[in-house]
Amino acid sequence: MVLVKRVLSGIQPSGNLHLGNYLGSIRNWLDMQDSYSCFFGAMDLHAITVPQDPKKLENNVYDAVSAYLACGLDEKKVNIFVQSKISSHLELAWILGTITPMGWLNRMTQFKEKSANNENLGLYAYPVLMAADILLYKADVVPVGEDQKQHLELTRDLTGAFNRRFGTEYFNMPEPLIMQNVKRIMSLQDGSNKMSKSDESDLSRINLEDDMSLIVKKVKKAKTDSESFVSYDEKRPEVYNLLNIFSAVTGRDAKELAAEYETSGYGKFKGDLAEALVEHLRPIQEKLLKLKQDRCFVKSVLDKGNQKAEEIAAVTKKEVFDLVGLNG
Numbered sequence: 001m002v003l004v005k006r007v008l009s010g011i012q013p014s015g016n017l018h019l020g021n022y023l024g025s026i027r028n029w030l031d032m033q034d035s036y037s038c039f040f041g042a043m044d045l046h047a048i049t050v051p052q053d054p055k056k057l058e059n060n061v062y063d064a065v066s067a068y069l070a071c072g073l074d075e076k077k078v079n080i081f082v083q084s085k086i087s088s089h090l091e092l093a094w095i096l097g098t099i100t101p102m103g104w105l106n107r108m109t110q111f112k113e114k115s116a117n118n119e120n121l122g123l124y125a126y127p128v129l130m131a132a133d134i135l136l137y138k139a140d141v142v143p144v145g146e147d148q149k150q151h152l153e154l155t156r157d158l159t160g161a162f163n164r165r166f167g168t169e170y171f172n173m174p175e176p177l178i179m180q181n182v183k184r185i186m187s188l189q190d191g192s193n194k195m196s197k198s199d200e201s202d203l204s205r206i207n208l209e210d211d212m213s214l215i216v217k218k219v220k221k222a223k224t225d226s227e228s229f230v231s232y233d234e235k236r237p238e239v240y241n242l243l244n245i246f247s248a249v250t251g252r253d254a255k256e257l258a259a260e261y262e263t264s265g266y267g268k269f270k271g272d273l274a275e276a277l278v279e280h281l282r283p284i285q286e287k288l289l290k291l292k293q294d295r296c297f298v299k300s301v302l303d304k305g306n307q308k309a310e311e312i313a314a315v316t317k318k319e320v321f322d323l324v325g326l327n328g
Contacts, residue, residue, distance in 0.1 A: 007032050007177070008139035010041030010083065012197075013064035014052060019206040019277075020185035020195030022284075023248045024145055026071045028179045029078075032143070038078040039137050039309060040068060045083045045090070046130070049123040050198065065298055067208055070288035075301045081309035082302060083133065088313040093125070093132035095324055099161050100128050104154060131155035134174050135162075136313050141177040145184060152176050166323045183244040188222040191237025208288065212278045219274035224266055232258035246273045249280040 009029060011021055032038055042061045052060075065080055073080065083089055108127050130151050134142055135158070144152050152174065159171045187193045187204040195205045203221055210218070223238045232243050232255045247254040261269040291298060321327045 004035075004037045005140035006137060007036040007038045007141050007143065008041070008134050008137050009039075009143050010043040010133070011064060012047040013042045013044055013057070013060040014047040014050070015056075015060060015197045016207040016209055017064060017067045018195055018197060018208060019245065021067075022071055022208060023185050023245070024182065025143070026068060026073070028143055028182060029068075030072045032177075033074055033077040036141070039139070039305075040073065040078055040080050041083045041133065041309075042081070043083045043133070046126060049120065049126055050118055062295060062298055063292065065302060066288055066291040069291055069298070069301065070208075070284050075304070079305040079308045080301055081305040085302075085306045086136075086309050086313045088136055088310075088317040089129065089132055091317055092136050092320060093129040095320060096131055096135070096158050096162065097125060097128050099165055100154075100158060104157060108150060108154070127151045127154045128158070131158045135159065135171050136316050137309070138172060138312075138316065139174050140172065141175050143177040143179060145179075145182070149176065168323060170319065170323060183248070185245060185248075186237065186241040188218060188238075188241075190223065191239075191241045206277065206281075208281065208284060215277050215281070216271075216274040219270050219277065222270065228265075229263060230258050230261045230266070230269055242270070242273060246276060249276050 007029075009025065011017065011025055017026075029038065029040060042064045044057060044061055047057065047060075061082055065082075068080055069075060105124060105127065127150075131154060134152075134155050142152055142155075156173055159173050162171055163169055185195045187195050187199060188206070189199075189201055189204045193199075197205070199205060203218055206215055206218055219242075222242060224242075225236055225238060227236065227239075230239060230243070232240060234240050243254045243258055246252070246257050250257075261272075318327065
C-alpha cells in the first residue's frame with residue numbers, strides 16, 4: 001500500500017486576494033490536489049498579528065475560500081479549513097513555544113521587516129504558530145516561497161527539538177516543496193518588494209476582483225525604469241517582474257517575450273500584458289462572483305474541511321499532551 005503524502009499550506013484572509021497570492025501560491029496548489037492529501041487553510045490567526053477590522057474578518061475568510069475554489073481547487077479532492085476553528089493550532093503552538101529558544105526567533109527576518117509600526121508578541125511568535133500549523137497535521141511536504149523558507153527551517157528545528165526533548169520520533173521532518181519556475185510576484189510600484197495586501201497603494205497590486213478597466217489602468221501605471229527597451233534582467237526589477245507576470249499568465253517563456261517586445265515600446269508591451277491578464281482572470285472572476293453569491297455552498301465546503309482537519313488535529317493534540325504529561 002502506497003501512503004499518500006500530506007501537504008499543508010494557506011493564506012492569510014486579510015482582504016482581497018491578489019495576483020501574487022494566485023500565481024505564487026494557489027495556482028501551484030492545483031497540481032497537488034491529484035497527488036497529495038491536501039489541507040489548505042484560511043489562516044485567520046496569522047492575519048490578526050496586524051490590525052484587522054473584526055466586522056470584515058469573517059467575510060474575508062469566506063472571500064478567501066471562494067477565491068481558492070474559483071481558482072480551481074476541487075472541494076471533492078482537498079480539505080479547506082479555517083485555522084481559528086481548530087483550537088489545537090493554538091495549543092500546540094504554546095507547547096512548541098516552551099521549547100523555542102529566544103535566539104531562534106530573534107533571527108527571523110520577517111519580524112524585523114513587519115514590526116516597525118506594529119511590535120507585538122503575536123507577530124514575534126508567528127513562526128512558532130506556523131510550525132504548529134504544519135506539525136499538527138504531520139505534513140510531509142510544505143510548498144514554500146523564498147520568504148517562507150526561514151520559517152520552515154524553524155519548523156524543522158522544532159521538530160528535532162521536540163523529538164529530542166521527549167525521547168521520541170513522534171513528528172516526522174517536513175520537507176520543503178520548492179515550486180520550479182515560479183517567480184515571486186512583486187509590487188507594480190516597487191520591484192524590490194513583493195505584491196502585498198498591506199501596501200497602502202492599490203496601484204501596487206492586481207486584485208483578483210479588479211474589473212477590466214482597473215487592471216488596464218494599473219498595468220499602464222506600473223513602474224518601469226529610464227531605459228527605453230525591454231529586457232529580462234534581474235537588475236531591472238520592475239520590468240523583470242512584468243515579464244514574469246506576462247509569462248505566468250500566457251505560458252510563454254519570459255526571455256522570448258522580452259525579445260519580442262524589446263523595441264516595441266512600453267505602451268505596446270503594457271497594453272498586451274493587460275489584455276493577457278484580463279483574459280486569464282476572466283473565468284476566475286466569473287466563478288468567484290457566483291461563489292460569493294452562494295455563501296451556503298462555501299460554508300458547506302468549510303464544514304467538511306473543518307471536520308476533517310479537527311479529526312486529525314484532535315489525535316495529534318492528545319498524543320502530544322500524553323508525551324508532555326498534560327493528560328494525567
